[in-house]
Amino acid sequence: MDFKPLSQFIDRITSWRIPWAEVLVMQNNVPVFRYRSGFANLEEKTPIRESHIFNLYSMTKILTCTAALQLVERGAMLLNDPLAEYLPEYAEMTVKRTLTNGGIELARATRPITVRDLFVMTAGFSYDIETPSLKEVFHRTNGKVPTREFAAALAKEPLLFEPGTHWNYSLCHDVLAALVEVVDGRRFGAYVRDMITGPLGMRDTGFGLSEEQLERLAPQYEYDDALGQPVRMDENRYRLGTEYESGGGGLFSTVSDYARFLNVLTNRGTSTDGVRILSPASVDLMRTDHLDDNTRRDYCRGRTDRNGYGYGLGVRTHCSSAGSGSLSLAGGEFGWTGLAGCLAIIDPESRLTVMYAQHLLNSQKSYVHPRLRNIVYACL
Missing domain, CATH: 3.40.710.10 (DD-peptidase/beta-lactamase superfamily)
Known part of the structure; x- marks a missing residue:
């Protein structure tokens, strides 16, 4: 060499x-x-x-x-599970749709976000950290923004597309960290340190x-x-x-x-x-x-x-x-x-x-x- x-x-x-x-x-x-x-x-x-x-x-x-x-290996969740089974705020999502006249409308999502969508960046999220919901959770938690609170806030924002239909680099893995917290029970940092x-x-x-x-x-x-x-x-x-x-x-x-x-x-x-x-x-x-x-x-x-x-x-x-x-x-x-x-x-x-x-x-x-x-x- x-x-x-x-x-x-x-x-x-x-x-x-x-x-x-x-x-x-x-x-x-x-x-x-x-x-x-x-x-x-x-x-x-x-x-x-x-x-x-x-x-x-x-x-x-x-x-x-x-x-x-690791949690998939233990049977605690599956890739094809709906995310809402663990984070219920994601049960009814809205999607931005562009109209023929160039306008934007919000419609109810017809597909659920799955655990796999979080891994693969196909959930429909963006990487915009300046959205109204994320600004609100920052002020409401006095600048703490615990990971689980972040995920709950992000669910209030409309998706960019129907889950699973497109790929977009986004906050998917931040939500995945919150999913680990909910499924395991420890804070994400504690889980990472312990496991x-x-x-x-x-x-x-x-x-x-x-x-x-x-x-x-x-x-x-x-x-x-x-x-x-x-x-x-x-x-x-x-x-x-x-x-x-x-x-x-x-x-x-x-x-x-x-x-x-x-x-x-x-x-x-x-x-x-x-x-x-x-x-x-x-x-x-x-x-x-x-x-x-x-x-x-x-x-x-x-x-x-x-x-x-x-x-x-x-x-x-x-x-x-x-x-x-x-x-x-x-x-x-x-x-x-x-x-x-x-x-x-x-x-x-x-x-x-x-x-x-x-x-x-x-x-x-x-x-x-x-x-x-x-x-x-x-x-x-």
Whole structure:
């Protein structure tokens, strides 16, 4: 293996506009390459270190779907169950419909939202966190917005389409976190700690940080084109309240911690020291493409980096090498990304796990991620 091209790529992007980047490559459960470059704090010229904590954003979704799949395994719920069996406020939903004259009307939904719709992003939700109902729950709970209260508030908003008929990236996995709370009885963060991060020894992954961990939190940046440089932008606007545990984007972690979790999925559900968090059957179901022709058009629309990929239970999944131009295995590699530029590559067939991290909001991930993926596979 020769990973020099990968280190050169990391150096190139951190000398371009990304303040820092780190990549960890594991094969056969062993780290075979790790490299980091750049400054965690640009103003103080603090180099990025292994102990630095950052926002995972939507890479949280992989863990959230893992948590929910654990409940499916135990028979606590089924993918085809109506969501309203557990969250009754979703029993009678309305759908926005566009009239021939361009106007909008609200009509009663004819299809129920299912548990599967939450996993697969086909429930009909948006990612609008400024809706009247969400603003109301923020004020009513004095800025706390517990996860269960969030889900009840979101149910008051009309859907964008009939459940199951389209794919739209949305707050589905935040509602999935609330579903876990209702089905299990624990707060989502407590469930994650008890059932996933605790057993795996992931001490730096969670929805909140201790004082010691706050000192290790890397500053977050956004590139300002007018200034020609990154500027500090530390807020995670998807943490809607002080008690809100966002299943869609709320976790903090480190490269080492989250790589440990990702490698469990590479091992089809069991850690190297025998901790099982999912069955192989559940991991295979997670990485199965759940899209049909209609939802696939939605998923790929305007996103050439998704060509050749489908969408499973909260993850992209590689379906066609010819379509993607990716050097990774079709039918093997899966994972997801985060708003600030994180990337997970999980490949059980190649026994490969890649955890890549950066902390830049306008992340350039459509440029970085496909190139990084191809470089990794070429280096093996």
